[in-house]
Amino acid sequence: MKLGILLTTSPESENTHTVVKLAEAALASGREVHVFLMCDGVHNVNDDRLVGLIEKGALVALCAHNAEQRHVAQKESIVWGSQYDLAGFVEECDRFVAFD
Numbered sequence: 001m002k003l004g005i006l007l008t009t010s011p012e013s014e015n016t017h018t019v020v021k022l023a024e025a026a027l028a029s030g031r032e033v034h035v036f037l038m039c040d041g042v043h044n045v046n047d048d049r050l051v052g053l054i055e056k057g058a059l060v061a062l063c064a065h066n067a068e069q070r071h072v073a074q075k076e077s078i079v080w081g082s083q084y085d086l087a088g089f090v091e092e093c094d095r096f097v098a099f100d
Contacts, residue, residue: 002032004093006086008039008100011047015099020049027056034089037062042072061085
């Protein structure tokens with residue numbers, strides 16, 4: 001089973017904590033996790049908790065257009081994508097939740 005998560009809020013939001021805990025639980029139970037960051041959610045690339053998810057096996061991508069608008073530097077372990085990539089996540093995931 002594959003879980004998709006959309007995060008559109010900045011790291012200061014409690015949504016980041018919720019997404020991290022949800023993703024950790026899914027990964028611990030053997031599920032694949034795909035996280036897509038857009039809008040202010042692209043600022044989460046600088047959050048160590050998100051990096052921890054990548055180290056545990058999550059795939060993290062973001063909207064490159066939103067990142068460029070917000071002057072977010074590219075990170076090596078995060079896929080710079082587009083709304084097309086988000087649509088792919090939605091299509092291929094068994095469950096998809098959005099936090100905005």
